Amino acid sequence: MRLPDWAKKKLGASGGIHAMKAILRKRGLHTVCESARCPNIGECFSKPTATFMILGGVCTRRCGFCSVDKHQSPLLVDPHEPANIALTAKELGLRHVVVTSVTRDDLADGGAGQFALTIKAIKDTISDISVEVLTPDFNGDEAALRLVFDARPDIFNHNVETVPSLYPVVRPQADYRSSLGVLKAAHSDGLLVKSGIMAGLGEDGGEVKATLRDLLEAGCDAVTIGQYLQPTRNNLPVKEYVTPEIFKEYEAYGLEIGLKHVYSGTFVRSSYNAEIFASSR
Ligand code: SF4
Secondary structure (H helix, E strand, O other), rough: OOHHHHHHOOOOOOOHHHHHHHHHHHOEEEEEHHHOOOOOHHHHHOOOOOEEOOOOOEEOOOOOOOOOOOOOOOOOOOHHHHHHHHHHHHHHOOOEEEEEEEEOOOOOOOOOHHHHHHHHHHHHHHOOOOEEEEOHHHHHOOOHHHHHOOOOOOEOOOOEEOHHHHHHHOOOOOOHHHHHHHHHHHHOOOOOOEEEEEEEOOOOOHHHHHHHHHHHHHHOEEEEEEOOOOOOOOOOOOOOOOOHHHHHHHHHHHHHHOOOOOEEOOOOOOOOOOOHHHHOO
C-alpha cells in the first residue's frame, strides 16, 4: 500500500540520535524507541527524550504489530537497571520519565518489582520529577499490579492496542477484557490512567468509538490514538492509512464522551509528547 504524504515522517537531526544512543549504550539501557522502530525517534532523541524499556530487550510474547525481539529465553533481570535509568534521566535533564518494558511472562511477578524499583530510583534521584509507566498486563495478576500501584507512578499507562475483534491477530496472547480490568484496577487505586490504540489495522470507526467508550468506563483519563506503521516485513501489514480528518474525529468523539485528554494523529504514540498530559494534570 502506497504511503500517503501525511504518513511520511521526516527524520530529525541525526546528531541528536547519535548523542542519545551513546548515553544509552554507556549504561546498557534499552528504549522502545529503537526496539519498536518508532518513526518519531529523530524528533524525540533530539529533544532529548526517550522511553526506557526495562527488563531487557527480548519479549516473551508474539504480538503481530511489534518488532521487539521475541524469544522464549529472555535476558536476566539487571539489578543495576533502575539506578542506571535514574542517572540517565538526570543526565538528560528530563522532567517527565516514561518507563515501559517487554512482557516477561517467565518471571513470577511479570517484572512488576523492577517497575517499582525503577519508579523509586527515579524519584529518589531527581526531585520534582513525574514518572509514567507503560506496563504489560501482568496476566491480570493482582499481586503484581499491587507492586506497581504501591510505587505510586504519576501516570499508569497500559495500552489495549486495538479493538477487541482484532485481538486474535494483533495480541494473540492477550485478552481485551483483562486489559480493561488492569486499567480499572489502577483507576480504583486512585492513579491517573492512560491507554492507547493503533489505527489502520483493519478496525472500523464504530469499533474505535466503542473502544473509547470502554476505556472511559474502565476509568481512563487519557487516550492516545496513532497510525499503525508496519515496522518490519515480518509484522502485520497496514490495512489502511487513516486520514488526519478521521484522527481529529476520534479525538473530538473521545472528548465529547468525557475523556479528559485525547491525543490522536498519525504519529501519536503512547509516549509521544507524554509530558503534555503529565503537565496538564
Ligand atoms: S514517540 Fe515515544 S517511543 Fe517514539 S521515539 Fe518518542 S519517546 Fe520513543
